[in-house]
Amino acid sequence: MNARSVILTGGAGYIGSHIAVLLIEAGYEVVIIDDFSNSSPAVIDRIEKLSGIRPQLVEQDLSVPDCVDGVSAALAGRGYAGVIHLAGLKAVGESVAQPGRYYRVNLGTTLNLLSIMEKIKCNNIVFSSSATVYGELNPPPVDESGKIGPTNPYGFSKLFNEQILADYAAANQGFQVINLRYFNPVGAHPSGLIGEDPKGIPNNLFPYIAQVAVGRREALNVFGDDYDTVDGTGVRDYIHVMDLAEGHLAALKFALEDHGGGVACFNLGCGRGYSVLEVVNAFAAASGKEIPVKVVGRRAGDIAEIVADAAQAEKILGWKTQRDLNQMCIDHWHWQEQNPDGFA
Ligand code: WQD
Numbered sequence: 001m002n003a004r005s006v007i008l009t010g011g012a013g014y015i016g017s018h019i020a021v022l023l024i025e026a027g028y029e030v031v032i033i034d035d036f037s038n039s040s041p042a043v044i045d046r047i048e049k050l051s052g053i054r055p056q057l058v059e060q061d062l063s064v065p066d067c068v069d070g071v072s073a074a075l076a077g078r079g080y081a082g083v084i085h086l087a088g089l090k091a092v093g094e095s096v097a098q099p100g101r102y103y104r105v106n107l108g109t110t111l112n113l114l115s116i117m118e119k120i121k122c123n124n125i126v127f128s129s130s131a132t133v134y135g136e137l138n139p140p141p142v143d144e145s146g147k148i149g150p151t152n153p154y155g156f157s158k159l160f161n162e163q164i165l166a167d168y169a170a171a172n173q174g175f176q177v178i179n180l181r182y183f184n185p186v187g188a189h190p191s192g193l194i195g196e197d198p199k200g201i202p203n204n205l206f207p208y209i210a211q212v213a214v215g216r217r218e219a220l221n222v223f224g225d226d227y228d229t230v231d232g233t234g235v236r237d238y239i240h241v242m243d244l245a246e247g248h249l250a251a252l253k254f255a256l257e258d259h260g261g262g263v264a265c266f267n268l269g270c271g272r273g274y275s276v277l278e279v280v281n282a283f284a285a286a287s288g289k290e291i292p293v294k295v296v297g298r299r300a301g302d303i304a305e306i307v308a309d310a311a312q313a314e315k316i317l318g319w320k321t322q323r324d325l326n327q328m329c330i331d332h333w334h335w336q337e338q339n340p341d342g343f344a
Contacts, residue, residue: 010086040343063108082124091203095154152301183269188335195335197342224298269308286329
């Protein structure tokens with residue numbers, strides 16, 4: 001059976017939609033599983049507009065206990081090259097306030113997905129993991145052998161998922177897991193047709209700044225300027241979402257080369273960190289808009305600095321980032337300016 005179909009859980013989301021466009025352009029058939037809890041149905045139309053092909057949609061919350069049979073039936077009749085698993089909750093600060101919800105959703109989706117993969121006989125999974133598994137135990141830059149120590153329930157949920165997948169691969173000969181530890185995804189497709197549109201008040205820095213620039217928010221609250229960093233504000237390794245999407249296609253290609261199963265892990269980042277204030281200045285320059293800021297207290301669960309060593313992804317996957325901070329800001333602003341109210 002033609003194994004050119006790829007399942008994208010959370011595929012209507014920010015990162016998923018960018019991956020969907022690239023997968024379709026690469027000749028894959030895409031099946032999106034999404035419940036639109038943090039995304040909009042309009043994204044499916046935009047993916048079709050960009051790629052010329054409408055992905056199949058299975059509208060489902062994968063964390064719901066009894067969804068396995070229904071989803072498996074909806075997926076039957078195709079050969080699947082692999083699954084790219086993005087569905088989950090992803091805000092550090094929110095996870096500190098709602099740990100039960102984060103573990104229930106982020107672990108429940110993965111456990112159900114593994115049962116579905118068994119039923120549809122698919123043995124390849126690319127998992128959206130996170131740099132937050134490293135915590136602040138490693139001097140920057142951190143590579144994949146870095147000490148592991150999340151500082152918040154979001155990071156622990158990603159670490160627990162990595163463990164679940166590793167145990168599953170050990171028990172199922174030929175099952176291939178690729179963990180991609182994202183640093184900080186930002187930016188948007190150059191067309192401005194898809195981008196980051198979080199529901200409610202943005203948890204993350206870039207979408208918040210973009211909403212200040214477009215006039216939806218008054219000022220950016222800077223969560224602490226007393227960290228041991230270049231200017232006292234948090235330093236992160238921001239990665240353009242197009243680079244990140246390309247990294248997923250490189251990981252899928254690696255998984256399809258039949259390495260006999262097992263687990264591989266890659267950092268996806270630029271290897272360069274920027275502080276909150278450096279990002280504010282870069283975004284102001286790219287958008288031509290003033291970004292008022294107000295320094296407030298630290299956010300629970302935050303760390304001072306984390307920057308990727310992504311040499312392994314370059315060596316094994318032949319992937320490295322191509323876009324710099326200025327391009328991230330230009331593309332993020334282009335999306336926000338064209339869609340001031342998001343996908344509304
Ligand atoms: C970045 C910096 C904040 C908002 C993210 C994602 C998570 C994971 C890792 C993939 C920090 C500061 C933020 C604001 C601020 N990605 N900040 N004011 O916390 O690194 O985590 O990347 O797995 O999904 O959440 O990103 O954008 O929330 O924060 O000062 O209004 O900006 O303190 O230093 P974070 P972030």
